[in-house]
Amino acid sequence: MSIAARKISAVSQTSLPPMVAIDNVTMAFGSFVAVENVNLKVGNGEFLSIVGPTGCGKSTILNAIAGLLKPAKGAVSIDGATVGGVQNTIGYLFQQDALLPWKTAYQNVELGLMFRGVAAEERRAKVMAWLEKVGLKGFESRFPHQLSGGQRKRVQMAQALITEPKVILMDEPFSALDIHTRHLMQNELLRLWQEDRRAVVMITHDLEEAIALGDRVAVLAAGPRSRVIESFPVDLERPRNVSEIKLDPKFMTLYRDIWASLRGEVEKSYASR
């Protein structure tokens, strides 16, 4: 416990004012308390990974940041402003397919700008640029069902990032993809993020992904009443290559340390079902 305390305090000493601040947040569904007293801060330009066993409340925390769910206690703020309702200064990459099935790739990517009243001409230029950035040039007029899983994820990525959100939230964004596509997409995500660093909160149950992408990895306890048990800074150089970094001895040490902390929680969550 003392080790955990030291690590958490080390993290909260970041000099920058936090972009996302989760203060003493408790999330409940009726009488079921999913997460309790969670404190997390994410600096501007920081990439935070959150890992934890299935069902511990990772998505719940992300939805609290997005303003989709209201905390039972505590508060979330983004860039100093308390989150009161659905946020649209964020980009949210959902785990599930979130594209409108009746709109083409182009029309889906366009949505955020259209809702903001950006003129059609300017929209067109930006949408085409983003589709090219995510490698979907020539796929503008495809409907979601005409795209592969990886391509749909790319469209979702462009759709979420085109509005230049202050914070990017990602809920197990690549878990539904096969391993090769996943590596490809992880590298691509890193490349995009490197171009224009924003605060990122990424949830994953894949510890390798958490370390390979993140500046910091927070470990959640098994639910119910889950909380942050430890937080590990990841001091690996950037830019990183996801497949190569796994061979770095520093990566392996980190993996061992974090796994030691995560493992007990995963076992607890299996025991309770």
Next chain:
Amino acid sequence: MQAVNVRLIQIALLALILGSWQIGVTSGVIDRFFFPAPLDIVQQVISWVADPSFYKHVGITLSETVLGYVIGTGLGVAAGVWLGLSPYVARVLDPFIKAVNAIPRVVLAPIFVLWLGLGLWSKVALAVTLVFFVTFFNAMQGVREVNPVVLSNTRILGASRSDLLRHVYFPAAASWILSSLRTSVGFAVVGAIIGEYLGASAGLGYLIARSEGNFDAVGVFAGIIILALFVLIIDLLLDVAEKRLITWRPKAGEERPA
């Protein structure tokens, strides 16, 4: 090869039935008062189709069908989307909706004639009561079953309430409406025909009713055949419309597993 065989057998079967029917009538085994000879029916159909005034009847039935469909669908979508978005109102109105929907529409025909006269609009009204409920329930279901993730995503992208209506709820409802296109157009036809049959001065239903009044079995059978052709042609047009309208949906067999 198999398809050709099936087609040949079908034609042979039809020829057999019609042939024995025709022979039955000419030899006097079948009473032509109840079952007129196929050749007489065909002749009647041809003489109607060749007569320009016949198309006035077709035109009237078609206008009733189209008006009934358009008005019924419009009202059904509006009401369905509204109640789909307001579960409270839906709960309050639920017993009334069920009660009204339980009324057999045929009994409404005389009332509509009383209210709207023998002309076009009493038939349109009957078609509307039939079409409305199909569309209404489908639209309501469509709105309620909008994927919550898609909804959250669209809201986070900055959609206002009217944006959500326009880009999420109406298209979701529309996809259900398109899938019920055939059923509801079928209902519109039925509404128009029944209305005409029960009291009108023009239309395909009126043609059948008039022949029946004159104990003209040839006219009744010819009217039924014309009606079947009418529905088949509408069905063909719908086929084309459906393919044009639902481009965003995977066609059968094209569905991706993930």
